[in-house]
Amino acid sequence: MRVHVVDHPLIAHKLTYLRDKRTDSPTFRRLAEELVTLLAYEATREVRVEPFDIETPVAPTCGIKLATPKPLIVPILRAGLGMLEGMVRLLPTAEVGFLGMVRDEETLEVSAYANRLPDDLSGRQCFIVDPMLATGHTLVMAIDYLVGLGARDITAVCLLGAPEGIDHLQAHLADVEPPVTLVLGAIDEKLNDQGYIVPGLGDAGDRLYGVV
Numbered sequence: 167m168r169v170h171v172v173d174h175p176l177i178a179h180k181l182t183y184l185r186d187k188r189t190d191s192p193t194f195r196r197l198a199e200e201l202v203t204l205l206a207y208e209a210t211r212e213v214r215v216e217p218f219d220i221e222t223p224v225a226p227t228c229g230i231k232l233a234t235p236k237p238l239i240v241p242i243l244r245a246g247l248g249m250l251e252g253m254v255r256l257l258p259t260a261e262v263g264f265l266g267m268v269r270d271e272e273t274l275e276v277s278a279y280a281n282r283l284p285d286d287l288s289g290r291q292c293f294i295v296d297p298m299l300a301t302g303h304t305l306v307m308a309i310d311y312l313v314g315l316g317a318r319d320i321t322a323v324c325l326l327g328a329p330e331g332i333d334h335l336q337a338h339l340a341d342v343e344p345p346v347t348l349v350l351g352a353i354d355e356k357l358n359d360q361g362y363i364v365p366g367l368g369d370a371g372d373r374l375y376g377v378v
């Protein structure tokens with residue numbers, strides 16, 4: 167697995183306000199969207215393009231455009247929805263598939279409650295978005311789903327990751343070819359006893375959408 171932590175002062179600045187417990191939901195949503203735009207810039211560095219002939223007001227020229235088949239963005243509900251708009255803005259031709267997953271707060275095991283993806287992902291570039299990579303159980307299950315549908319080009323974009331979750335993902339993906347790419351805004355210190363990222367930002371879904 168390729169792990170890429172995007173080192174940029176604007177990301178660190180926005181993450182700091184995102185972490186702050188005084189940040190309200192509207193501001194949290196705006197910051198998450200701004201952050202994903204910055205991370206997506208890195209995550210899409212190898213997005214597939216094809217040549218495209220145009221004419222400027224001065225001369226014909228050949229440029230590039232996003233290639234087909236269209237990239238697929240997969241937000242993991244709920245919290246991943248907070249990253250969808252920013253990602254779509256950067257990849258306007260992309261299609262969107264959905265995975266609903268929730269982890270049990272006691273056992274930290276994950277279960278899927280919704281799955282709306284194309285039947286065949288072979289040849290598609292897939293971008294999973296989820297703000298938090300904690301134990302890694304959610305991302306492992308999401309990647310397994312996509313691989314099971316034929317995906318071989320997967321990039322996961324997360325705002326924060328824990329070392330334990332990254333290690334779990336590395337171990338699980340050791341045999342997946344070609345390797346998955348993981349793009350992160352920061353790697354935090356550790357998980358606490360409840361499986362929360364420390365210092366983290368709390369429960370991303372609750373901070374985006376409220377406690378349900």
Ligand SMILES: O=P(O)(O)OC[C@H]1O[C@H](OP(=O)(O)OP(=O)(O)O)[C@H](O)[C@@H]1O
Nearest residue numbers: 244245268269299300301302303304371
């Ligand atoms: O790496 P893990 O230990 O699996 O945890 C990460 C998951 O936890 C959060 O979702 P949550 O289960 O809280 O659901 P929500 O988005 O509906 O709040 C987060 O958005 C990830 O999907």
Ligand SMILES: O=c1cc[nH]c(=O)[nH]1
Nearest residue numbers: 300362363368369370
């Ligand atoms: O710190 C964490 C860990 C899992 N999910 C969250 O939303 N936050």
Ligand SMILES: [Mg+2]
Nearest residue numbers: 369370371372
């Ligand atoms: Mg949650």
